[in-house]
Amino acid sequence: MIYADHAATTKTSATAKKAMLDAMDQFWGNPSSLHTPGQKAAEALEEAHKTVADCIGAEPREIYFTSGGSEADNQAIRSAAYQGKRRGKTHLISTAIEHHAVLHTLAKLEKEGFEVTLLPVDASGIVTVEAVAAAIRPETALVTVMYVNNEIGTIQPIKEIGALCRERKVLFHTDAVQAVGHLPINVKEQNIDMLSLSGHKFQGPRGTGALYVRKGVPLLSFIEGGAQERSKRAGTEDLPAIAGMAAALKEACDHMEEINAKLTALRDRLIEGLSEIPHSGLNGDRTRRIAGNVNFCFEGIEGESMLLLLDDKGIAASSGSACTSGSLDPSHVLLAIGRPHEVAHGSLRLSLGEDNTAEDIETIIANVKEIVAYLRSISPVWKDLQKGVRTYVIQ
Amino acid sequence: MLYSEKVMDHFRNPRNVGEIPDADGIGEVGNAKCGDIMKMYLKIDDDIITDVKFETFGCGSAIATSSMATELIKGKPVSEALDLSNKAVVEALDGLPAYKLHCSVLAEEAVKAAVKDYYDKNGIAYDADQFAFDDHDHE
Numbered sequence: 001m002i003y004a005d006h007a008a009t010t011k012t013s014a015t016a017k018k019a020m021l022d023a024m025d026q027f028w029g030n031p032s033s034l035h036t037p038g039q040k041a042a043e044a045l046e047e048a049h050k051t052v053a054d055c056i057g058a059e060p061r062e063i064y065f066t067s068g069g070s071e072a073d074n075q076a077i078r079s080a081a082y083q084g085k086r087r088g089k090t091h092l093i094s095t096a097i098e099h100h101a102v103l104h105t106l107a108k109l110e111k112e113g114f115e116v117t118l119l120p121v122d123a124s125g126i127v128t129v130e131a132v133a134a135a136i137r138p139e140t141a142l143v144t145v146m147y148v149n150n151e152i153g154t155i156q157p158i159k160e161i162g163a164l165c166r167e168r169k170v171l172f173h174t175d176a177v178q179a180v181g182h183l184p185i186n187v188k189e190q191n192i193d194m195l196s197l198s199g200h201k202f203q204g205p206r207g208t209g210a211l212y213v214r215k216g217v218p219l220l221s222f223i224e225g226g227a228q229e230r231s232k233r234a235g236t237e238d239l240p241a242i243a244g245m246a247a248a249l250k251e252a253c254d255h256m257e258e259i260n261a262k263l264t265a266l267r268d269r270l271i272e273g274l275s276e277i278p279h280s281g282l283n284g285d286r287t288r289r290i291a292g293n294v295n296f297c298f299e300g301i302e303g304e305s306m307l308l309l310l311d312d313k314g315i316a317a318s319s320g321s322a323c324t325s326g327s328l329d330p331s332h333v334l335l336a337i338g339r340p341h342e343v344a345h346g347s348l349r350l351s352l353g354e355d356n357t358a359e360d361i362e363t364i365i366a367n368v369k370e371i372v373a374y375l376r377s378i379s380p381v382w383k384d385l386q387k388g389v390r391t392y393v394i395q
Numbered sequence: 396m397l398y399s400e401k402v403m404d405h406f407r408n409p410r411n412v413g414e415i416p417d418a419d420g421i422g423e424v425g426n427a428k429c430g431d432i433m434k435m436y437l438k439i440d441d442d443i444i445t446d447v448k449f450e451t452f453g454c455g456s457a458i459a460t461s462s463m464a465t466e467l468i469k470g471k472p473v474s475e476a477l478d479l480s481n482k483a484v485v486e487a488l489d490g491l492p493a494y495k496l497h498c499s500v501l502a503e504e505a506v507k508a509a510v511k512d513y514y515d516k517n518g519i520a521y522d523a524d525q526f527a528f529d530d531h532d533h534e
Contacts, residue, residue: 342427
């Protein structure tokens, strides 16, 4: 099996598994307990805060562990919105290509009376600092822009948007679920007030995540109970999972440079190979994209069929077609970068990880070529394109 | 698994794929915007569907339902093809996930559209009501 769906999830690393088992053996006490087993667990928890904080240039006390990226996004956005409202600030700014954890939270806040501006992105999938600047108003409570897009891998100008928000005195949050552990991040240097991360995107366990909140930025809690996580997130800490995530993140950050060099070479070869398919197009910026991400549209075919046939060949990938999501519309990200519906249905995302090899890439290229050719051979849309009854969108 | 073994079999090895250049009836339904289009070709001799072929742009279940629909009507009188229901296609495939049922509706409509085309081309009178389906929607 060639696994090329690392943006969906990653296999828990041996390092993370060991850290989890060690935590279960040695730190099984409740960190809130005063006795020795409890205090040993409390120390391990504090160590995990420090490890995660070090990886993003934060202080340990600025890290709040959550159940994952979605919870961190929900808490950051709702907290900023409700606190803004107390001061008459009811306007929220984000982009059209955010993850649903952000978009659906914003949609809910909109129903509660907040005003939401979703900024468009250009054809390469990048939001400009100028667009953010033009959208900020005196009543803006929050700007939230994702660091790396989960579908097309584009990297947003986070540091510049952060600087703008700092200057305009607006809170800035970034959903960095696809970035943490993959890109060098320093929340201080990049002017980030709040940042969400998720453990299973960098070979940590599922069900773990964290929210970074800059010291001095007030945070509301949405799970009431005990005083865990500085009273901002109640519930006895899942220490094995937290320790596993911290260990995975440290490992990812320690090897980031070499892994990215390898993934960039694999990615570029994959883009080169798939570009040979006629009427295919890369989605997202060619260079301002995360090392492991490749996303293509192939005209005249539909994505789910492609995924099923790739799976038959032992290749695990994903698509932004409507049929893979169970909804009526294809990916909102592909629509936002200007792909028409019928082209967006034919998308394929291949997200690489450090276990992928150069041989895997050649196998993927050969199989995608064959499958696209086959599906086109039975597609009436492709036939119409060839006859000139329909017009190619991608030349 | 998302799909039954039968669906996967018809998806992996679709029956009657292709085009009939001198078809007596051709029906095309669906919408590329919605992500599925089916085109059905019929060869009709003496009121019997002697050959049928299809081309489909769509997901796994769109291809499988097209394939199954062609099997169910091949060699049958035109009247029987007109009686083909999406339910019969779904049952023959051992079921479809709920949100994929529209694919089977599309298969039924493709067959009917091809028969209607055959009637129109040959000046055969018919009751318009039996072809009264909406343009493809995802209900």
